[in-house]
Amino acid sequence: MVSDAIRVSEVKCMSNAGEVSHGMAQIRANPRLHYVSAGEGDRVIVLLHGFPQTWWEWHRVIPSLVKAGYRVIAPDYRGAGHSSRMPAGYDKRTLADDVRMLLQDELEIRQKVVMVGHDIGLMVAYAYAEQFRDSVSHLVVMDAPLPGTKVFDDIRLDPRVWHFAFHGARDIAEMLVVGRERQYLQAFFNARIYDPSALSQDDLDLYKSAYSAPGAMRAGFELYRAFDQDVQDNREALERNGKLGVPVLAVYGAISNTGARIEAMMLEVAEDVTPLRIPASAHWIAEENPAAFVEGLLQFLNQPQD
Template sequence: MSMTTATPSTASETPAGLTHGMADIEPGLRLHYVTAGEGGRTLVLLHGFPQTWWEWHRVITPLADSGFRVIAVDYRGAGQSWRPPGGYDKRTMAGDIRRLLRSHLGIEEPVVIAGHDIGLMVAYAYAQEYRDEVSQLIVMDAPLPGTEVFDRLRTDPRVWHFAFHGARDVAEMLVAGRERPYLQSFFNARNSDPSAISAADLDVYVSAYSAPGAMRAGFEVYRAFDQDAEDNRAALRRNGKLTVPVLALGGAVSTSGALIEEMMREVAEDVTGLIVPGTAHWIAEENPAGFLAAVREFTGTAAG
């Protein structure tokens, strides 16, 4: 599949030097992705809900300038990727990413993979399932199904949306036509800096999640949590803890930030925990400089 330099509707704010592409993953599924840089190491960025690859737009170019080939993906159901009716368990979504990297882009060497929120869950599933294909794992501010920390947080009133998103058809009915106020409130409730998600950023996300089937697909990633928990516990029993180095980043005032290092020690042997100052949940947008510094130190790269 050929690649283009087409840009989203907010093209005036899109960093220069990014290339957009679409990859055929399986019948009924094409993934949209963005690449930058030609470095010898590959860094894969996986966003969360209710976001798209745009979550990373402030850090892609600096990471490419640090020597990475950066690949930011719209995972199954999100952004400009297609929205199949199923397959939102994170093991399947990790398989999508592997086919993108291996079959479509021809990447053979181990990659650094970073995931935020839902992307954290997909990145972990990738690292567990394809253990020899990941050199380092970066996880950011979310609970991982199948861990004790996830079970503790699931009953916290501040994550009420887990249950709401799990109410199939009801959640879609109540949000339909109200995507903008719902997403605005979702960002505001998890933000230490309201300016971090600008009006232009919100426009990108509202446009993406107002598309037919987009909110349903977004909710389905939550509805798969029970399956994810079962898959993760089975993988841990089968394979043991991850042995690759893990960087666990938490927001200074987020719900799960203080627990993310403890959580990852349940499933990984080599964990470095770091709280990113001046952030709540949206780390790469609230403090991109802090995020970049943490990633560069962990991966042994320098500022471009």
């Protein structure tokens, strides 16, 4: 069910996102996926957000991509924003299949798409590109470790990513955060940011409204609780199908935890990887330095293909 509080926050902020259309797609028998779309034409970019965000993560990116001639689709993956908060199905292959059904069944997109994912969205974007290889022209991954890689194993032990273990503590994490969602999200964003002004109070209010809805924080934590399954799925897929052949852009913030290791990480699972360092940014790239991100993304997409 759509939260009135989230909708009010989105309307309040909407002038920054340009002209977008909202939709709700029925996926399988139960999940409903909310998405926004903007622009038109055959060149399609799909933007997958991270935690604790929603499609709104991309509101400063969407107008520039539309201006460049792209049709943009930005869903709330299951459990986030206006999408259904299901009791299960938070492994990234299932989330990727949700997105496939949205694109192919609801939106009837048949051409190859550019798949972009940040944070948890990175994991979903990779799962999509790995499972549906003929449906992706380019993969763009942004500042997060990918389960099943050596880099993921190393970063998982870094005390700066303490939240991996905390979010994995079923019921305990919910008990400690409920009623304190805004404080928790504020601390979560501030710990991984270069420019604190990049996230306004309106932005924070929107995310707080989204994740204080019934079941929303639990759904967010379940994304982390599925990591062990994601590790197994990705390792088995790499063994079975080999590395990705599509061009991959590996994006990282100048002072992020993952940093330049994202290039080595993606070379574990892909043949053709281009790194992109975003200055004046930490983890929240699309909000901290959207101009530099869009410039680098378009340069990558405009490179001639063999």
